[in-house]
Amino acid sequence: MSTAESAGVPARRPDLAVPRMVGRDRDLSLLDRALDERPGLVVVAGEAGIGKTRLLQELLRRRGETALVAVCPPFREPYTLGPIVDAVRGLAGRVAGLPLTGLAGALRPVFPEWADQLPPAPDPLPDAAAARHRLLHALVELIDALGVGLLVVEDAHWSDETTLELLLFLRARWERGPRLVLSYRPEDVRPGSLLRRLVAQAGVTRLEPRPLxxxxxxxxxxxxxxxxxxxxxxxxxxxxxxxxxxxxxxxxxxxxxxxxxxxxxxxxxxxxxxxxxDVPPSIRDAVLERTSRLGPAAGAMLAALAVLEGQRAPALVAEAAGVSLHEAESGLVEALVGGLLHEDRGGRVGFRHVLAARSVYHALGAMERSRLHRRAGEALEREPVRAVAELARHFREAGDPDRWSAYAEQAADHAISSGDPRTAFGLLLDLLVGGAVRGAAVSRLVRRMPLYAAPGDGPLRELVTVLRETAAGGELTREERTEATWQLARLMFHVGDMEAASVEMEQAVPELVRDRPVAAVHAMMMLARPLGTARPAAHHRAWLEQAGRLVEAWPGPSPEERLSFLMDRAATLLVLGDPAGWAAACDLPAEGETPGEVLQRARGFANLGEAAMLWGRYGDARRWLNATAALAERHQHLRLRDLVGASLAHLDWLTGGWTGPMEWGALALDAEEPVLRADALLLAGLLAAARGDHPQAQERVRAAIAVGRPRGPADGSRDPSAVLARLAIAAGRPGEALAATDAAWRLVEAKGLWLWAAEITPLRVRALLEDGRAEEAARTAEAFTAGTRGLDAPVAAAARRLTAALLARVGADLTGGEVTAGDLIAAAGLFEEAGAAWAALPRPYDALLAREEAAGCRLAAGERDRAVDMLREVFGELIALGATGDADRVRRALADEGVRVGARVGRPGYGDRFSPRELEVVRLLVEGRTSAQIARVLGLSPRTVEKHVHSAMRKREAPSRTALAVAAVESGDVPPPGNVPRPPMTTG
The missing domain is CATH 1.10.8 (Helicase, Ruva Protein; domain 3)
Incomplete structure (x- = not known):
């Protein structure tokens, strides 16, 4: 018992106040100094509850200048430019009289209440990206006209991509625009978000408030x-x-x-x-126990605010809560005094922290939440400016499908016109998956959806399920069922269910030819692509020819439709191994800049780039893939951008630039898109194999097979079965190598597309020879040679030379005769020819492996000096490339000949330099990843990650993780993450 109680004096209870900010004087000084000395971008990063908002509020109070404060609410689908638009509304009641040019007329759609004060709306632009950029320029002009000196964006991890694009634009013109301050939680940044690029730029001041x-x-x-x-x-x-x-x-x-x-x-x-x-196990429990002690009016206001989200006017909260304004004000006072809410300068109220809001929201019963959402939606409908994305959310949760659908479609239209297709996709997906639309309306919405903006295969598979149920329903007319079947098959192709998609597509074609010839051509072109089925090449060529005849019979296809057909025809011919595809690619029209034509051009270039990689024409592949990447980035085709980023990373691997693939792969391992994760795992497996870590390589490749859309021989060097076969041969298990490639070989034989076998033929020949099946190896090589003879396919030519060398090494007499020195010398020459052919592509890694084989033949034939010289060269080039495992094998071969080329490759001492693993860890640290996230990306334990971080901090004498990240970027040890191709990070 306390002394006071023992003396008969009751212990005095405290009179609680809102806490003052403590322990942040240094942080405030740094923020002030950064804004005064380096006017550009200041970033405040930290976990939820660390005090970022309080720090910024104190900064604004101290500086006392005109500031635009944008708060990004935690909406599942962020409203395009919503935080900035709301902030401008709060700062300016009117815009009449401001020095605005005619450009400001582009702001009418986002500020409809100021339509009579803004210049006339400019003519619409055909290009969505151009329209978006014009809108951003107009918004910047308005911000300048308002005299904003400081723009603060809170919780930027919840912002939409167009808002982030605006911030990037303002950052680029920092000498003329407002200074920028933003807060965010690194662990909540979506993969592929522009926020990563924004905060990683040079000259950014980064502050991380520490725990107390x-x-x-x-x-x-x-x-x-x-x-x-x-x-x-x-x-x-x-x-x-x-x-x-x-x-x-x-x-x-x-x-x-x-x-x-x-x-x-x-x-x-x-x-x-x-x-x-016991202190409560979570903030949620603390918040809920405190709210239970409040009066009914305060509780009603807290519940309504939790449903509304963000900062709201008391009258709106009262209307949503269903209480009188007098009761509402009384309840708000009680909640404000209790420290759960705070009031901004405009008199709006909101939770002091989002965690408290979520605690209250999730404690509401389902019926109560639905009732409050309906009231909130009806209250917001009466607002002068309707926030249609918010209205869609409220009526979705209220179980009102008609109003949900109406507002969601309006919000999707606004998002697309503002250059934000990903948000539009999410809004429409919600409608379809949530059952807000039925029957023929399902196909109509799917047709409107920007599928290229889908954040991965998962949402597309959800659409497949919805469409399958719709097509099987009994309420559709014949035309409606045909449309539903066509959309279903189209989506199944998108997600890689080729066999089933082909069946659905063939059933739909006759009806499409009669009712919708444009869709019929698209269907035929999908059937012409020889992927995912065992049907012979002639089957696909027949569909391609039929599509061409239908196009010629069109009364007048649009430029977009014609471009789509021509692009697909050229790529399909190349995948079919038909040289006519190159001439078709050269004849593609160069004009066409409408949004639809731009999308078809970007998509077509991506397909041509992939086809060129299959042929081994890597210069053409890079040209087309780079063109796709530029178009996709400029026009915000996010999914296409990310997919072509994977292709470019693999092309870099093939052509010897391994740093980029390592960086891209580490990032993409965290991507939502399964295909991207699969490609990243495959690249990780290839790199692990080259470093000599074959167990990890096999684990990564098998994970790639399990995670992503199945790849096969049509994917060329990205066929995981070829990688598994290479690993099995290295381990001395030829039977396992043959088993790995059996399915791919049978598919090539069935389709008659021998170009597809360029990667696996040398592996099968080697495995058959090591398994004692020399005659079968010869037949395999002969089939491939006959099937690719006459093709100007560099990869096939190199593969033919390599198989010839493998056969020559066992002797011309395949019945078991002795191998002579002459045979070995001849084989060495063929291996050298193969190496030169690989180098010409260029594929330096394969070229070095072929030269190593040539040296081995010469060594066995007694040409020691020449062989040793070759092995020395190969060793040095393997080290330079990064293939340390292969280099170690060559080092051992040289050591057997008494030649020393240096210490064992593997674990060198690095002194004050970062080790390769430390570099990987620091690079991800610069990206803003936590130790747990880094551990997941690199396949390490968090404790091991911390060891690498502390080692790197010691080498750079960095007192903190932030200081380490800054030092690593400024010293050039790792590049800013904005310089690395991004995975999706989509997400949202």
């Missing part, structure tokens, strides 16, 4: 208790149980207060019983 120590915890608690001291034991207890997170400290103190578990003894505040009282 014991003294800081004591100061924060004391500020809530009238400035009176807090016992060290109490402060240490709170710090240890909350990890020094200011929000958790505050909520715990408020809960202790509500429970009457705080007493003042001997002039210091402490808990009643240190041994027995």
């Amino acid at each position: 120590d014991t003294a800081g915890t004591a100061d924060l608690v004391s500020s809530m208790l009238g400035g009176e001291p807090v016992s060290v034991e109490f402060a240490e207890f709170l710090r240890a149980h909350t990890d020094g997170l200011p929000l958790a400290v505050e909520e715990s103190v408020r809960l202790l207060y509500d429970r009457a578990d705080l007493v003042c003894e001997d002039g210091a505040w402490l808990r009643r019983d240190v041994a027995e009282l």
